[in-house]
Amino acid sequence: xxxxxxxxxxxxxxxxxxxxxxxxxxxxxxxxxxxxxxxxxxxxxxxxxxxxxxxxxxxxxxxxxxxxxxxxxxxxxxxxxxxxxxxxxxxxxxxxxxxxxxxxxxxxxxxxxxxxxxxxxxxxxxxxxxxxxxxxxxxxxxxxxxxxxxxxxxxxxxxxxxxxxxxxxxxxxxxxxxxxxxxxxxxxxxxxxxxxxxxxxxxxxxxxxxxxxxxxxxxxxxxxxxxxxxxxxxxxxxxxxxxxxxxxxxxxxxxxxxxxxxxxxxxxxxxxxxxxxxxxxxxxxxxxxxxxxxxxxxxxxxxxxxxxxxxxxxxxxxxxxxxxxxxxxxxxxxxxxxxxxxxxxxxxxxxxxxxxxxxxxxxxxxxxxxxxxxxxxxxxxxxxxxxxxxxxxxxxxxxxxxxxxxxxxxxxxxxxxxxxxxxxxxxxxxxxxxxxxxxxxxxxxxxxxxxxxxxxxxxxxxxxxxxxxxxxxxxxxxxxxxxxxxxxxxxxxxxxxxxxxxxxxx
Amino acid sequence: xxxxxxxxxxxxxxxxxxxxxxxxxxxxxxxxxxxxxxxxxxxxxxxxxxxxxxxxxxxxxxxxxxxxxxxxxxxxxxxxxxxxxxxxxxxxxxxxxxxxxxxxxxxxxxxxxxxxxxxxxxxxxxxxxxxxxxxxxxxxxxxxxxxxxxxxxxxxxxxxxxxxxxxxxxxxxxxxxxxxxxxxxxxxxxxxxxxxxxxxxxxxxxxxxxxxxxxxxxxxxxxxxxxxxxxxxxxxxxxxxxxxxxxxxxxxxxxxxxxxxxxxxxxxxxxxxxxxxxxxxxxxxxxxxxxxxxxxxxxxxxxxxxxxxxxxxxxxxxxxxxx
Numbered sequence: 001x002x003x004x005x006x007x008x009x010x011x012x013x014x015x016x017x018x019x020x021x022x023x024x025x026x027x028x029x030x031x032x033x034x035x036x037x038x039x040x041x042x043x044x045x046x047x048x049x050x051x052x053x054x055x056x057x058x059x060x061x062x063x064x065x066x067x068x069x070x071x072x073x074x075x076x077x078x079x080x081x082x083x084x085x086x087x088x089x090x091x092x093x094x095x096x097x098x099x100x101x102x103x104x105x106x107x108x109x110x111x112x113x114x115x116x117x118x119x120x121x122x123x124x125x126x127x128x129x130x131x132x133x134x135x136x137x138x139x140x141x142x143x144x145x146x147x148x149x150x151x152x153x154x155x156x157x158x159x160x161x162x163x164x165x166x167x168x169x170x171x172x173x174x175x176x177x178x179x180x181x182x183x184x185x186x187x188x189x190x191x192x193x194x195x196x197x198x199x200x201x202x203x204x205x206x207x208x209x210x211x212x213x214x215x216x217x218x219x220x221x222x223x224x225x226x227x228x229x230x231x232x233x234x235x236x237x238x239x240x241x242x243x244x245x246x247x248x249x250x251x252x253x254x255x256x257x258x259x260x261x262x263x264x265x266x267x268x269x270x271x272x273x274x275x276x277x278x279x280x281x282x283x284x285x286x287x288x289x290x291x292x293x294x295x296x297x298x299x300x301x302x303x304x305x306x307x308x309x310x311x312x313x314x315x316x317x318x319x320x321x322x323x324x325x326x327x328x329x330x331x332x333x334x335x336x337x338x339x340x341x342x343x344x345x346x347x348x349x350x351x352x353x354x355x356x357x358x359x360x361x362x363x364x365x366x367x368x369x370x371x372x373x374x375x376x377x378x379x380x381x382x383x384x385x386x387x388x389x390x391x392x393x394x395x396x397x398x399x400x401x402x403x404x405x406x407x408x409x410x411x412x413x414x415x416x417x418x419x420x421x422x423x424x425x426x427x428x429x430x431x432x433x434x435x436x437x438x439x440x441x442x443x444x445x446x447x448x449x450x451x452x453x454x455x456x457x458x459x460x461x462x463x464x465x466x467x468x469x470x471x472x473x474x475x476x477x478x479x480x481x482x483x484x485x486x487x488x489x490x491x492x493x494x495x496x497x498x499x500x501x502x503x504x505x506x
Numbered sequence: 507x508x509x510x511x512x513x514x515x516x517x518x519x520x521x522x523x524x525x526x527x528x529x530x531x532x533x534x535x536x537x538x539x540x541x542x543x544x545x546x547x548x549x550x551x552x553x554x555x556x557x558x559x560x561x562x563x564x565x566x567x568x569x570x571x572x573x574x575x576x577x578x579x580x581x582x583x584x585x586x587x588x589x590x591x592x593x594x595x596x597x598x599x600x601x602x603x604x605x606x607x608x609x610x611x612x613x614x615x616x617x618x619x620x621x622x623x624x625x626x627x628x629x630x631x632x633x634x635x636x637x638x639x640x641x642x643x644x645x646x647x648x649x650x651x652x653x654x655x656x657x658x659x660x661x662x663x664x665x666x667x668x669x670x671x672x673x674x675x676x677x678x679x680x681x682x683x684x685x686x687x688x689x690x691x692x693x694x695x696x697x698x699x700x701x702x703x704x705x706x707x708x709x710x711x712x713x714x715x716x717x718x719x720x721x722x723x724x725x726x727x728x729x730x731x732x733x734x735x736x737x738x739x740x741x742x743x744x745x746x747x748x749x750x751x752x753x754x755x756x757x758x759x760x761x762x763x764x765x766x767x768x769x770x771x772x773x774x775x776x777x778x779x780x781x782x783x784x785x786x787x788x789x790x791x792x793x794x795x796x797x798x799x800x801x802x803x804x805x806x807x808x809x810x811x812x813x814x815x816x817x818x819x820x821x822x823x824x825x826x827x828x829x
Contacts, residue, residue, distance in 0.1 A: 075704030
């Protein structure tokens with residue numbers, strides 16, 4: 001009854017010195033939803049890129065329906081009925097939906113009759129799976145959720161029987177996730193096989209019937225989903241037991257340390273991205289700012305940290321005005337007054353990735369004692385400080401002389417966090433603290449943020465991960481289209497309610 | 507009546523002067539729509555002019571000269587592809603290298619073969635392209651208006667002039683109405699999307715560069731075997747760069763690029779016409795000032811009006827499959 005549709009045997013893949021996949025064996029049964037779970041960098045995406053023909057394995061065999069196949073390019077995979085929805089969509093933004101879908105499968109040299117047939121076939125597919133896509137709309141006009149549907153439709157049109165989805169929910173609102181899951185279930189009902197790559201345990205428990213776990217390039221376990229639970233899976237992923245729930249004391253909010261009145265901010269293209277925003281953050285509390293990417297959070301954070309000019313409105317630090325449209329303090333002056341900033345894009349704004357770890361660990365504080373004396377850096381003190389702080393924040397490997405880009409995402413984030421927290425700031429602005437960070441490091445980073453709060457700092461947490469906002473924040477505000485559309489106390493709010501606010505429905 | 511014939515001759519020159527620009531701009535569209543910057547239009551045009559003149563001189567047939575020019579330009583395009591597509595080098599650096607190479611190579615070869623640095627022997631009538639008189643051009647000449655348009659403006663051009671303007675709708679059709687064009691545009695916007703559709707990104711870029719080589723060869727041959735009867739040193743005189751500017755001003759679109767080429771051609775025709783002319787109250791304008799018009803216009807247009815021109819998204823970036 002259950003027959004394997006995809007069998008991988010002893011797959012190996014290296015990128016230079018990095019052994020991304022080690023002797024991977026995997027069997028996926030026809031008509032199932034099979035989850036592949038693992039931390040960032042565990043090798044899940046690499047493995048699936050091999051199955052899709054994008055990368056070539058160094059060794060190993062791949063069988064589809066019992067027949068050994070040779071995958072040299074995505075073309076071979078498509079012919080064998082394998083489709084993939086990538087984490088970053090493979091769409092041409094200024095093309096229409098139709099153009100994107102027929103790309104490579106146009107049928108004839110000149111567009112003609114076949115285009116009409118393609119339209120008809122696509123309409124039928126849309127109806128079968130209730131995809132509800134207008135074939136003539138341009139990709140750049142579509143929301144992320146719809147773009148993902150276009151990707152699914154594209155794979156189906158190209159004849160996919162096995163559909164691989166790489167972290168499909170990372171950019172979706174809870175409502176969009178529901179819609180996606182509905183589509184995936186209906187695909188399964190029609191006999192399609194789905195491979196779901198994710199690092200979110202809840203999705204595995206919700207959707208899959210079988211699950212395989214990867215860790216550091218190896219396959220560490222296969223099981224039926226009904227025979228396992230989140231705690232067990234998390235332990236397999238990380239290799240040790242993990243605290244999934246945060247220990248957090250009751251909030252003891254004090255005086256207002258940081259406030260924003262009627263703030264409006266424009267982006268580089270002169271578009272107003274933050275519209276009349278008011279915020280207040282008290283000592284000893286974490287204010288979570290939720291929202292779908294691109295609703296003004298980035299510009300807000302930049303304005304608050306002094307990187308971006310304020311169009312109108314005021315920003316107050318400890319009751320004193322620090323910025324308005326006329327006078328504003330730059331990031332350095334704000335830092336001196338006790339405001340620290342962990343930027344959203346750590347590689348672009350938080351670090352100089354080509355610098356050594358110790359240089360990044362003191363950047364911004366490099367001209368202070370004891371790191372420098374009369375403009376000359378004091379390397380001995382810097383190195384010893386770096387060693388100490390790397391140990392305290394569990395940065396691995398613990399080598400201050402290593403180039404920063406060689407650290408994993410989680411360790412890079414710890415470098416920034418240790419630098420910013422080391423000065424005991426009164427106000428902390430954090431953007432996407434755990435984006436691309438593995439579970440073990442997430443636990444550590446979250447605990448540090450809670451410690452800061454308990455020591456009386458006022459923290460603004462901007463994150464697109466709703467789970468993170470929910471588990472850390474004491475109060476939550478939701479941003480949509482540049483405006484604060486709702487404020488909730490963390491005690492009585494559900495992710496449903498927040499999702500509706502994030503989608504701008506309420 | 508003299509005013510009318512002035513206008514006619516101005517338009518006639520505009521069409522002729524714009525011809526190499528149109529070929530080069532169309533060539534540029536193919537390369538850049540595929541995501542490969544082509545600064546080397548200038549060098550390739552110069553190479554084509556040299557090879558066409560030399561080939562025609564030795565073989566006695568301008569068509570064979572053109573064929574050799576095509577082979578030479580396609581080879582240069584492949585060299586550019588080899589450096590910047592296969593080996594992912596910097597595309598601008600590769601182009602600059604080609605341009606410098608060709609300036610030196612053509613001068614040196616001319617010196618070695620003909621004893622004159624950067625000059626090839628004058629071609630006789632059999633060795634070059636002649637002006638084409640359209641049918642009935644003579645008999646229609648005296649018909650008012652139609653005669654002026656047909657006989658004075660449209661007739662009597664070199665074959666390349668007609669080919670250039672015919673190439674524009676052809677390029678439009680290929681780029682926007684064929685599956686090749688769809689893939690071409692996609693590969694310049696998001697090569698990953700093309701790769702995951704099972705199409706070879708590198709092969710697409712090489713194909714685009716091959717077409718680019720063919721088109722630019724026509725521009726060079728036009729210069730040395732049609733409007734002139736020999737090759738001389740640096741005879742492309744910045745037309746490759748001007749065409750590139752026209753292409754950008756035309757937003758990588760054949761129709762608007764054509765308009766830009768005609769605009770540049772017109773200012774050049776105008777400056778030739780204005781030389782030595784006494785303007786009332788001002789007197790004679792210094793010739794240097796007039797000659798600067800097309801270049802000043804280029805700078806003004808590019809700096810002032812091109813602000814919103816959006817280049818193909820992936821332009822200038824080598825496609826790297828595995829991180």
